[in-house]
Amino acid sequence: MKRFYTKPQKPQSVFPLWMPEVIPSQREESDYVFGAITTYLAQVRRVLQSVPVEAVEQVIWRLEEARWQGQQVFTCGNGGSAATAIHFASDLSKGAMALGKPPIRAEALCDNVSLLTAWANDVSFDEIFIRRMGPWVKAGDVLVAISGSGNSRNVLNAVDKARALGATTIGFTGYDGGQLKNYVDICVLASCDCMEQIEDLHLLLCHLIATCLRNIPLTPDLG
Secondary structure, three states, rough: OOOOOOOOOOOOOOOOOOOOOOOOOHHHHHHHHHHHHHHHHHHHHHHHOOHHHHHHHHHHHHHHHHHHHHOOOEEEEOOOOHHHHHHHHHHHHHHOOOOOOOOEEEEEOOHHHHHHHHHHHHOOOOHHHHHOOOOOOOOOOOOEEOOOOOOHHHHHHHHHHHHHHHOEEEEEEEEEOOHHHHHHHHHEEEEEOOOOHHHHHHHHHHHHHHHHHHOOOOOOOOO
């Protein structure tokens, strides 16, 4: 049987179709992009060096205590912080699981779009979290409130509500801490004036905390 064979053509470029080759006239733009990358990474490294380690340690031990006491952990935030809050609740529920330890009961208050938009539309966006908290948050529970600016009104309202119900409040914030810094029991401040880098650090800390919770030795004395 005759076989048909087509010789493969030599690719015209090593770059993907969406990435044009850098020609001499574009060299200046290429240098700018490379410089922007290295500058951003250097800035993130500086933010990492300012992490309040003692505050992060307090958060870890409080969440470990909640694990053994059967207390529930709630998270909340807006925009990118909402995504981090949902991610963190998922990591606490699954990523922090460890053999011989009870699971951490974690839920993100921003993880039900239909319910949040119903409260926002019918009552007020400022009350979307406190309306969700009402039936569930109890004394001894934990609220992790995430706000890059520290001034999100619905987050501050959630902290007020949690404190009134007897819950421990933890804040992840940036810039100078905003109002959130003075609202919460434990504040983890990303000392930075770039929102993207603040959110970078918050997500990194969520991963760090979940990893520590999974790996620290059994602590039945907390039970």
